[in-house]
Each structure stands twice: as C-alpha cells, then as structure tokens.
Amino acid sequence: MTKGGMESVEVFVAEGKGRGLRALKEFLPGDVIFAEPAYAAVVFDSLTHIICHTCFKRQERLHRCGQCKFAYYCDRTCQRVAWLDHKSECSAIKRYGKVPTENIRLAARIMWKIEREGSGLTEGCLVSIDDLQNHVDNFGEEEKKELHADVESFLEFWPPQSQQFGMQFISHIFGVINCNGFTLSDQRGLQAVGVGIFPNLCQANHDCWPNCTVIFNNGNHEAVRSMFHTQMRIELRALSKISPGDELTVSYVDFLNVSEERRKQLKKQYYFDCTCEHCKKQIKDDLMLAVKGGENKPSAEMVKEVIQFSKDTLEKINKARLEGVYHEVVRLCRECLKKQEPVLGETNIYLLRILSIASEVLSYLQMFEEAAEYAKRMVDGYLKIYHPNNAQLGMAVMRAGVTHWHAGLIEAGHGMICKAYAILLVTHGPSHPITKDLEVMRVQTEMELRMFQQNEFMYYKMREAALKNQKIQVMPEPTNEASPSLYHKKE
Numbered sequence: 001m002t003k004g005g006m007e008s009v010e011v012f013v014a015e016g017k018g019r020g021l022r023a024l025k026e027f028l029p030g031d032v033i034f035a036e037p038a039y040a041a042v043v044f045d046s047l048t049h050i051i052c053h054t055c056f057k058r059q060e061r062l063h064r065c066g067q068c069k070f071a072y073y074c075d076r077t078c079q080r081v082a083w084l085d086h087k088s089e090c091s092a093i094k095r096y097g098k099v100p101t102e103n104i105r106l107a108a109r110i111m112w113k114i115e116r117e118g119s120g121l122t123e124g125c126l127v128s129i130d131d132l133q134n135h136v137d138n139f140g141e142e143e144k145k146e147l148h149a150d151v152e153s154f155l156e157f158w159p160p161q162s163q164q165f166g167m168q169f170i171s172h173i174f175g176v177i178n179c180n181g182f183t184l185s186d187q188r189g190l191q192a193v194g195v196g197i198f199p200n201l202c203q204a205n206h207d208c209w210p211n212c213t214v215i216f217n218n219g220n221h222e223a224v225r226s227m228f229h230t231q232m233r234i235e236l237r238a239l240s241k242i243s244p245g246d247e248l249t250v251s252y253v254d255f256l257n258v259s260e261e262r263r264k265q266l267k268k269q270y271y272f273d274c275t276c277e278h279c280k281k282q283i284k285d286d287l288m289l290a291v292k293g294g295e296n297k298p299s300a301e302m303v304k305e306v307i308q309f310s311k312d313t314l315e316k317i318n319k320a321r322l323e324g325v326y327h328e329v330v331r332l333c334r335e336c337l338k339k340q341e342p343v344l345g346e347t348n349i350y351l352l353r354i355l356s357i358a359s360e361v362l363s364y365l366q367m368f369e370e371a372a373e374y375a376k377r378m379v380d381g382y383l384k385i386y387h388p389n390n391a392q393l394g395m396a397v398m399r400a401g402v403t404h405w406h407a408g409l410i411e412a413g414h415g416m417i418c419k420a421y422a423i424l425l426v427t428h429g430p431s432h433p434i435t436k437d438l439e440v441m442r443v444q445t446e447m448e449l450r451m452f453q454q455n456e457f458m459y460y461k462m463r464e465a466a467l468k469n470q471k472i473q474v475m476p477e478p479t480n481e482a483s484p485s486l487y488h489k490k491e
Contacts, residue, residue: 006034011126011203014247016275019127020205021248027238029389030426033212033248034200035233039122039129040085040109041184041196045102051186051193053086054078055218055232058186058193068093081231088112092159100157103150106181106195107173108157115163126200133202134175138271143178150174179270182234187218187433189395198234206270207249208262208278211240213391213427214250237427239389255386256349258285287385290345298343306343310336310350317357326361333358347381355381356396359403368407375400379416394423398438405445408463410452414445 007024014020027033043051051058052074062072063079068090073079089108093099100108110129119130139147151170158164177195180202184194201214219232236248253265259279266274278284291303298306313336320328336354344351355378362371379400386393401416421442424435452459 006124006126006200008033009126009200009248012247014205017205017272018133019203021126021200021203023242023244023246023248025244027242029238029240030429031238032429033236033238033242035217035235036124036198036200037231037233038184038196039125039199040106040113041194041232042102042105042109043194044192045099047193048072048099052078054082056184056186056194056216057218058188058191065090067091070099085109085112088115088159088162092157092162095159096157100153101150102195103174103177104153104157106177106197107150107154107170110173110177110197111158111165111170112162114165124200127203129173129176129197129199132176132180132197132199134172135179135271136171136175139175147171147174147178182214182216184216189216189428189434196234201234201236201250204236204248204250206252206266206272206274207276208251208253208255208259208274209276209283209387210249210251211238211242211246212236212248212250213239213389215391215428215432217432235429237429239387239426254392255284255390256288256352256382256392258282258288258349284385287345287347288349290347292343292345296342302343306339307350309339310354314350314353321357321361326365329357329361330365330367333361346377347384352378352381352385359400363399363403363406366406368403372400372404372407372409372412375403376412389423389426391424391427394420394427395434397423398434401445402441405441408460410445410449410459414442414449417442417445 008027009021010024011019012022023033041056043053043056048070049072050062051072052062053071054073055078057074059074063075065071065073065079065086070093071082071086071090073082089105089112092108099105114129119128121128136147151167151174154170154174176197180197181195182198182201183192184196185191186193204212204214213236215235215237217233217235236250242248252270253262255262255278257265259274259282263274263279266272291298313332317329317332320326320332333354337351337358340348340351340354355374359371359375359378362368362374379397382393382396397416398420401413401420404410404413404416407413417438421435421438424432424438428435430436430439448459448463451462
C-alpha cells in the first residue's frame with residue numbers, strides 16, 4: 001500500500017514486531033526517504049511564551065495571539081499558518097479560563113482535526129489515527145491513574161459544542177500520545193521544546209543500530225512567498241545503503257548504554273523486548289564496559305567500586321547543574337576522572353559521561369584548553385562506539401571542534417568541524433540550519449588554518465583581534481537535559 005508522497009515505502013507485517021515500514025526502492029546514505037508534517041503538535045507547557053507555536057523555533061520577540069493571550073508566533077506568517085489548528089483551541093481556552101497541560105492540548109488538537117477530517121486515512125497517511133498503537137493494556141497502576149486524570153481534565157476542557165467522543169476513544173488518543181509522541185527540538189537541535197504526532201513515522205520499528213534517522217526540520221516560514229518556503233516537518237533519512245524490501249528502522253533510545261540497560265529502558269517506556277542484533281549479541285558492550293588492561297589490570301572489586309563512585313558522582317553533578325553551581329560540577333568531574341583514569345578503559349561509558357559533562361561545562365566557563373583535552377578523549381571514545389553516521393555523534397564532534405577552535409587549536413578544531421560536517425550532511429542534510437551553521441564554521445576554520453600554516457605568529461595576532469568580534473559563539477549555558485530523545489516519554 002502506498003499513499004501520496006509516500007510512494008517509496010510500504011507498511012508490512014514484520015515478524016515478531018507487528019507492523020513495520022519497508023523500502024520499495026534503493027536509498028543511499030543521506031537520502032530523504034519521506035518527509036511528514038505533524039498530524040498535531042504542541043509546545044511544552046514551560047516554553048509556551050518563548051517558542052513559536054507554528055515552527056517551534058526559539059525567538060527573542062514573539063507575537064502573542066490577541067484573543068486567547070496564550071499562543072505565540074514568530075510573525076503574522078506563522079500566525080496565519082497556525083489559525084486552522086489554533087482557532088478551536090483559542091475559543092476553548094477563552095471559555096475554560098485557563099490553559100490546560102500539553103497532553104490535554106495535544107489530545108484536543110488531534111480531536112479537532114478528526115472533527116474536521118474524520119478519523120480514517122487522510123491524504124499522505126499510511127495509517128489512520130484509529131489504527132495507531134496505544135498500549136493502554138500494558139499500563140501500570142501509576143500510568144492508569146495519570147490516564148484517568150488526563151481524561152477527566154480533557155472532558156472539562158473540551159467544548160460542549162464540539163463533536164463528542166466516547167471515553168474509550170479519548171483513552172486511545174492519550175495512549176497514542178504516551179507511546180508515539182515525537183520530541184520536537186528548537187532550530188539548534190539542542191533542546192526539546194514540544195511534542196507532536198506523526199502517524200507514518202510511528203510505523204518505523206526500533207533497532208539499536210538502525211538504517212535510518214529522524215530529523216526535525218522547523219521549516220522556513222520567512223520565505224512564505226518564495227520557492228524556498230517549507231513547512232515544519234520530520235524527515236526520515238537513510239544512514240546506510242538500503243535495498244528494496246529492507247525494513248526501515250530508527251533508534252528510540254541513545255545507543256550509549258549497554259544492551260541490558262537499553263532493553264530495560266525500551267521495555268519500560270515502549271513495552272517491547274528488543275531482539276535486534278546488537279542486543280542479542282551484546283555488540284559493543286565490551287567497549288562500553290572496558291577496563292585498563294596489561295600488568296596493572298584492576299581487580300573486579302576495584303572496577304565495581306569505581307563504577308559505583310561514578311554513579312554517585314553523576315547524581316551529585318546533576319544536582320549541582322540544576323543549581324547552576326558550575327565550578328562545583330568541574331570539581332566533581334576532576335575528582336571522578338582521577339579515580340576513573342587508572343581503572344576504566346577509554347571507551348567506558350562512565351568515563352565518557354564525565355568527559356562529556358566536563359568539556360561542556362568548562363567550555364561554558366571559558367576554560368577552553370582543559371575542555372578541549374576532555375572533548376578530544378570523548379570524541380575518540382564515541383567514534384569507536386557510535387554508528388559512523390549517528391546524529392548525536394555528529395553534534396558531539398561539532399561541539400568538540402568549536403571547543404578546540406576557542407582553545408586556539410586550529411588544526412584539531414578544523415579537523416573535527418570537517419568530520420562533524422560530513423556526518424551532518426547525511427543525518428540532517430545540506431539545507432538544515434545546523435548544517436548551514438557548520439558550513440560557515442568549516443569555511444572560516446579552513447581559512448584560519450591556511451593563515452596559521454603560512455605565519456603562526458601573524459595568525460595568533462589576528463585571532464586576538466578577531467575574538468573581539470567573533471563569529472563562532474561562546475558556548476551556551478549547559479542544560480541539565482540529555483540530547484532530545486526520539487520519542488517524548490515521561491520518566
């Protein structure tokens with residue numbers, strides 16, 4: 001079965017996994033298999049006043065809806081685009097007298113769309129909202145309690161003049177949101193800012209070593225009257241060569257975890273047992289749990305002690321980051337690294353986690369030389385663990401490259417920026433804002449590297465002057481969040 005805009009893929013029954021997606025033609029790394037606009041999407045409750053409700057970009061100044069005083073937009077263009085979806089929400093918020101939570105808002109947007117278009121197959125959809133999995137039967141007591149509270153709140157918010165739906169269908173929609181809500185990020189790709197439902201994407205099954213990646217593209221609304229105008233969408237992109245008949249898979253969780261931990265997370269959040277090759281054969285687990293070898297190989301007891309110390313330190317670090325006490329984060333990282341270095345191997349995930357936090361926080365504190373040393377070790381470890389075309393790897397290498405540039409290590413910095421650019425061309429594509437930013441950095445560092453090779457002294461003099469008017473920005477304040485995960489799940 002194929003539908004408009006989806007002619008290169010079909011839904012099929014994947015053995016032991018239920019429905020899945022498979023390719024009907026060959027794809028090469030970086031190819032867009034399909035793009036899909038959101039069926040419905042909302043901004044997170046905590047960010048509704050700083051993120052555009054149409055394109056989900058973070059903006060300094062936003063226009064507020066004059067009627068409900070709740071929705072915010074980049075400009076009139078984004079506001080006009082949003083009106084079809086916002087119209088019913090706008091009057092419901094005014095009637096209700098307050099703004100409901102993101103889950104209620106998303107469910108309401110889905111219901112209003114069903115009211116307008118029906119719940120069957122809509123244009124470009126391979127599957128209807130009715131047929132999406134809800135996993136309500138798998139809910140534990142706590143989840144059932146939350147579901148009941150959501151349904152109650154929804155019924156209070158839902159206008160009496162709108163089409164009325166049965167309790168079972170409303171529960172189905174909340175179940176769909178719980179297990180299929182896709183995380184939307186801002187234009188820099190660094191912060192999760194909202195959640196959306198993309199029915200076609202929901203059909204792609206998980207694999208810890210997938211052949212596809214999903215990238216959120218905020219679109220280009222400024223160019224509304226030109227050929228460059230594009231809407232907000234997700235893109236399913238090929239990471240490796242895909243042949244006709246191959247199943248299309250994406251990873252629901254970060255690979256940087258041993259197979260047992262990934263399987264636990266998938267079971268808890270998505271209600272299935274992962275049977276992918278990497279989990280079955282525990283591929284890369286040895287690297288992620290690596291310890292020092294040779295004559296000074298540590299005892300099992302020593303390894304256990306250091307890993308426990310690392311876990312305890314990570315908890316303290318999270319607390320210090322939440323409080324914004326970054327010098328304390330640095331002290332904890334240094335102390336932990338001193339314990340880890342004689343015992344853990346360079347690809348051990350506990351060492352890599354500390355290196356990642358240390359390099360990010362030190363960069364923010366503008367202690368670039370030490371940050372660059374840790375970033376280099378982190379990247380070396382990541383390159384041995386991650387899929388070569390992993391989006392999170394690309395973003396990490398990009399940040400490490402910028403850190404090296406700030407530290408005045410132009411050769412290593414340029415090398416990393418080129419490496420990141422090659423990865424992001426595949427995962428994000430050449431027109432994505434992050435890739436475009438990276439291309440600017442690549443050109444700039446290449447020019448600087450040539451200057452450095454011709455006259456080192458002159459380079460450092462000019463660099464000093466240029467830093468007063470720098471193009472590559474100082475690092476953003478660290479957040480306590482991991483990189484946005486594929487699906488939005490309550491922990």
